[in-house]
Amino acid sequence: MSVTRRAAVAATLGLALAMSAGAQAADSIKIAFIDPLSGPFATTGESGLRSFEFAADVLVNHKGGVLGGRMFEIVPLDNKISPKESLIQLKRAISDGIQYIVQGNSSGVANALTDAVEKHNKRNPDQRMLFLNYSAVDPALTNEKCNFWHFRFDANADIKMDALTDAIAEDQGIKKVYIIGQDYSFGKAVAAAAVDMLAEKRPDIEIVGNELHPIGKVKDFTPYATKIKSSGAQAVITGNWGADMVGLGKAIIEAGVDAPIYTYYGAHDGITATFGELGEGIIRSIREGTLNPPTPEFKALNDAFKAKYPDNDINQPRIFNTIAMLAMAIEKAGTTDPVKVAYALEGMEYDTIMGGKVWMRPSDHQAIQDVHISVHTNKDIVVDADNSGYGLKDEKTVTMAGKDSPTSCEMTRPDA
Amino acid sequence: MTELVIFSLLNGLVTGLLLFMLSSGLTLIFSMMGVLNFAHASFYMLGAYFAYTISSYIGFWPGLIVAPLLVGLAGALVERYGLRHVHRHGHVAELIFTFGLAFLIEEIVQFFWGRATKDYSEPELLHFPLFTLYGQNFPAYKAFMILISIGIFIGLFTVLSRSRIGLIIQAAITHPHTVSNLGHNVPLVFMGVFGVGSALAGLAGVIAGPALGTFPGMAFVLGSIVFVVIVVGGLGSLPGAFVASLLIGWLQTFAIALDWSVNDLLDILGVSFDADHVLRDLWTLSLPQVAPILPYILLILILIFRPTGLMGKRET
Numbered sequence: 001m002s003v004t005r006r007a008a009v010a011a012t013l014g015l016a017l018a019m020s021a022g023a024q025a026a027d028s029i030k031i032a033f034i035d036p037l038s039g040p041f042a043t044t045g046e047s048g049l050r051s052f053e054f055a056a057d058v059l060v061n062h063k064g065g066v067l068g069g070r071m072f073e074i075v076p077l078d079n080k081i082s083p084k085e086s087l088i089q090l091k092r093a094i095s096d097g098i099q100y101i102v103q104g105n106s107s108g109v110a111n112a113l114t115d116a117v118e119k120h121n122k123r124n125p126d127q128r129m130l131f132l133n134y135s136a137v138d139p140a141l142t143n144e145k146c147n148f149w150h151f152r153f154d155a156n157a158d159i160k161m162d163a164l165t166d167a168i169a170e171d172q173g174i175k176k177v178y179i180i181g182q183d184y185s186f187g188k189a190v191a192a193a194a195v196d197m198l199a200e201k202r203p204d205i206e207i208v209g210n211e212l213h214p215i216g217k218v219k220d221f222t223p224y225a226t227k228i229k230s231s232g233a234q235a236v237i238t239g240n241w242g243a244d245m246v247g248l249g250k251a252i253i254e255a256g257v258d259a260p261i262y263t264y265y266g267a268h269d270g271i272t273a274t275f276g277e278l279g280e281g282i283i284r285s286i287r288e289g290t291l292n293p294p295t296p297e298f299k300a301l302n303d304a305f306k307a308k309y310p311d312n313d314i315n316q317p318r319i320f321n322t323i324a325m326l327a328m329a330i331e332k333a334g335t336t337d338p339v340k341v342a343y344a345l346e347g348m349e350y351d352t353i354m355g356g357k358v359w360m361r362p363s364d365h366q367a368i369q370d371v372h373i374s375v376h377t378n379k380d381i382v383v384d385a386d387n388s389g390y391g392l393k394d395e396k397t398v399t400m401a402g403k404d405s406p407t408s409c410e411m412t413r414p415d416a
Numbered sequence: 417m418t419e420l421v422i423f424s425l426l427n428g429l430v431t432g433l434l435l436f437m438l439s440s441g442l443t444l445i446f447s448m449m450g451v452l453n454f455a456h457a458s459f460y461m462l463g464a465y466f467a468y469t470i471s472s473y474i475g476f477w478p479g480l481i482v483a484p485l486l487v488g489l490a491g492a493l494v495e496r497y498g499l500r501h502v503h504r505h506g507h508v509a510e511l512i513f514t515f516g517l518a519f520l521i522e523e524i525v526q527f528f529w530g531r532a533t534k535d536y537s538e539p540e541l542l543h544f545p546l547f548t549l550y551g552q553n554f555p556a557y558k559a560f561m562i563l564i565s566i567g568i569f570i571g572l573f574t575v576l577s578r579s580r581i582g583l584i585i586q587a588a589i590t591h592p593h594t595v596s597n598l599g600h601n602v603p604l605v606f607m608g609v610f611g612v613g614s615a616l617a618g619l620a621g622v623i624a625g626p627a628l629g630t631f632p633g634m635a636f637v638l639g640s641i642v643f644v645v646i647v648v649g650g651l652g653s654l655p656g657a658f659v660a661s662l663l664i665g666w667l668q669t670f671a672i673a674l675d676w677s678v679n680d681l682l683d684i685l686g687v688s689f690d691a692d693h694v695l696r697d698l699w700t701l702s703l704p705q706v707a708p709i710l711p712y713i714l715l716i717l718i719l720i721f722r723p724t725g726l727m728g729k730r731e732t
Contacts, residue, residue: 043531214708219637220431220628222558223672226423229552243631246533250629256545256553270532274629278537388535 028073029066029336031056031326032093032101034086034113037078043269044105048135049076051316052102054305055323066330072323081105083112090116094129099338102322104135104154107186111138111145118147121338125414128338134322138189142366146409149338151345151365153318153325153358157186157264159402160286161193163371164262167284167396168235169201176208178233180224182215182244190239190264208233216244221251229255241265246274253278260284267376268315273386275376283376285392288369289317289354291383292393298354302383313385317354321367325350325358339414359400364409371401419550424673425666430558430627432665433565437620438638439645439657440572441613447589447652448609450507451499454514457639458521459614463487463621464630465529468536476539484619491614495607518635526632538626561623568616569658576654585609589652590729644715650728659726664711671707678702 033052036045056072065071075098077089086109093101103113110133121128131150133141137157141150155163168174179194181187191210198205208231213224225248228236236259240248245266252261253275259282265271266283275283294302305314314320325348326341332348333340346362356370374392378384381391442456466486470479494517502513538557545553576582588595588605596602621634628634645664649656678701718725 211704213704216633217637217708219634219641220427222427222430223424223669226420226427226552226669227673230419230423230550243533243629243633246631247629250627254553254555256548256551270530270534270631273535274533274537276535276537386532386535 028071029100029330030073030075030096030098032075032077032089032096032098034077034079034089034093034101034103034109035105036081037076039080041081041105045078045081047269047312048104048316048319049074050309050312051314051319052323054308055320058301058304059320059324060327066327067334067336070336072327079103079109081109083109086113087116090120094120094127097127099129099336100132100326101129102132102134104133104316107136107138107141110136110141114141114145114147114150117149121149130338130342132322132326134318135316138185142364143408146364146407146411148342148365148411148413151342151360151367153322153367155288155369155371155401156366157189158193159366159405160264160371161190161197162405163373163396163398163401164237164286165194165197165201166398167373168198168205168237168262171235174205174234176206176231176233177235177237178209178211178228178231179207179237180209180211180213180228180248181239182241183212184215187212187215187239190237194237213244216242218244218247221247222255224248225251225255225257228252229257233257234259236261238262238266239264242269246271249275249279249283253282262286262373267392268313268385270386272376272384272390272392273388276388276390277378279376279390281375281377284395285374285376286371287374287392288371289321289352290356290370290372290394290397291317291354291374291385292381292391294383295353295355299382301353311387314383315385317352318367321350321352321358321369324353325360356397357400359403361403361407364407364411366402366407368400368403371398372396419552420673422549423552423554424669426554426558428666428669429662430561430665431669432662433562433569434620434624435638435642435645435665436658436661437565437568438617438642439649439661440568440654441616442642443646443649443652443654443657444585444589444609445613446646448585448592449499449503449510449606451510451514452643453613454511454639455494455517455521456514456613456617457635457642458518459487459491459617460621460624460638461525461632461635462490462521463618464536464625464634465525465534465621466618467622467625468529468534468630471536480619480622483622484615487618487621488611488615491618492607492611494614495610499610500603500606518639522632522635529632531632534625534630536625536630557627561627564619564623568619572616573654581605581608641711644711646725647715648718648725650725653725653727653729656725656727664714667710667714668707671710672704674703676703 033049035048036042052074056074060066060072077092079086079089103110114131117129117131133150133152135154137154139156139158142152142156177198179191181190195207238248249261261282262284264286266285302314329341329344330336332344345360348360350358352358358367358369361368372394373396375395376390377393378390380393384391438460442453445451445453463483467479467483470482499513502509542557542560544556546556546559547554576586584595584600584605588602592602645660646657649660
């Protein structure tokens with residue numbers, strides 16, 4: 001009885017509030033999703049969009065929204081992974097009065113967006129916006145290129161490499177490491193970070209190969225695998241993704257290289273299913289968010305996701321953190337005003353659904369969280385990938401990775 | 417070093433023979449019909465995807481037979497109901513037609529199978545290392561690829577040089593009008609050749625899919641290189657296509673395997689430059705870095721110095 005009465009009171013109160021505040025308060029909170037939804041990278045973009053929409057529904061809308069009933073609405077804007085298109089879509093978002101944008105694919109796009117958002121906010125103090133970056137990992141974004149409006153929810157490339165090289169450094173059996181990647185900024189950044197960090201942590205490790213191959217143009221990785229094998233490598237590091245990841249991984253394993261392959265993106269979106277038993281215990285991924293063993297909350301979330309999208313996986317847990325933390329920040333600020341929300345996000349701690357904490361470091365707006373090295377296997381897998389029975393199981397966890405990592409960020413803060 | 421050379425020879429052979437399966441059909445189509453079939457590699461992709469779907473129902477081996485037949489049928493239909501009509505409007509129209517077809521097939525593949533890589537894999541039966549040399553495995557499946565390709569080469573060569581239909585095809589390559597005047601049904605021959613050419617590309621896709629990956633970009637990565645093969649080999653020349661395929665297969669694998677750079681060459685010549693020289697990037701260029709462009713350099717050199725290709729009789 002009392003529940004019904006309380007609900008009735010709440011409803012009346014809500015109605016009264018909505019009426020007093022006019023149509024404005026009942027409006028949804030729009031979040032512009034600027035990522036590729038067509039072209040060669042559409043798979044990744046679509047997978048991100050699906051997760052954002054699902055996260056907004058499950059974490060916010062089905063719980064009654066924020067600020068007493070305002071819902072999150074994800075507005076998909078296709079940028080074809082081009083920085084130029086992204087700026088056009090940003091203008092669209094601005095003209096629609098959108099205050100939050102999310103983007104993740106390609107650091108090139110993120111660099112363009114963060115500059116544009118900063119300029120826009122400087123010129124239009126009454127119509128500011130926040131850039132929530134859920135996946136672009138170029139360290140520069142939270143170092144020399146940082147600004148108050150940008151928040152990164154993924155661990156950056158250096159933090160990930162730090163954890164990865166820690167794992168390699170611990171294994172005294174590894175004396176020879178081979179680094180191979182795609183010939184573009186990210187592939188080069190991975191290689192440079194690996195060389196630096198290994199030299200520092202384990203000077204006795206020899207880099208037996210440091211190679212870049214054309215991105216998306218190699219039809220057969222066997223010649224590279226032959227080289228890797230004959231170099232005597234005991235571990236391979238690669239930042240490859242997509243078809244380049246599958247091709248390289250398969251060729252290396254088939255050549256009989258008995259060495260762990262440390263990857264950034266060696267799972268999901270068909271990759272796990274393609275490796276199957278071939279990659280068992282060999283392919284390792286460095287990532288945030290524990291998939292296996294899952295927490296009961298994550299298991300439930302994943303079941304709900306699978307019920308809606310049977311062919312897809314939750315493969316970017318950080319998207320759920322982004323939505324949850326944004327909702328918390330808006331509640332804490334009591335407004336959608338980007339400046340107040342940004343201040344609320346700074347230093348925020350959030351207990352994630354997958355277990356572990358996320359702390360938004362105030363000095364550079366880099367989310368500090370647990371980073372895991374997980375292995376491709378079919379043993380003890382509860383939440384599998386690509387419905388293949390195979391999945392990622394945590395092998396090693398670095399708690400609050402990069403918590404004390406230095407940053408060169410010097411941002412100017414607006415008046416709250 | 418020996419190990420690198422041996423495995424590069426083997427890898428190059430696999431790549432080369434695969435290229436041959438694609439280029440044999442293309443070179444026949446090109447020389448007979450004058451059509452640069454841009455969609456040829458798309459039939460290769462179709463073969464892989466058909467075989468992937470078939471193999472998930474009835475296994476790899478039936479797929480090996482059925483998928484190329486389906487692709488061949490698709491090719492024949494494309495020729496009969498598409499290309500033949502466009503043919504009247506000349507070669508430019510045909511070129512644009514096949515160009516559009518390539519995009520169409522890629523979109524169709526993405527529509528039905530999605531953009532993610534498919535887990536099309538080799539049959540269990542061939543899932544073992546054939547031999548191990550210097551600790552390096554040579555997968556049995558690669559040997560199987562070599563066998564199939566050589567079988568195709570022998571079969572094709574026999575048909576073309578020993579059978580009556582081969583005689584007509586050979587004649588139609590060089591003198592299509594005379595063959596037509598002699599009362600042979602040249603359009604039917606065209607359709608047949610287009611169909612068989614597509615089926616060969618499809619077969620290449622069926623056996624390459626598990627080894628090189630089955631994804632919507634697979635036609636693109638192989639498409640341009642096949643044109644290089646037929647031009648280098650000489651148009652209409654099957655032995656030429658064979659030699660050029662192997663040549664390019666080895667060129668690419670050895671270029672990746674050997675870490676030579678311009679610097680090494682200069683060292684041999686006794687020349688050295690400062691580390692901060694303006695053209696430093698050029699000195700540090702290594703062979704693996706330039707590997708992807710080597711076939712195209714070869715293409716340009718051939719066009720300049722030997723326009724008929726290695727074994728062709730006609731000017732490109």
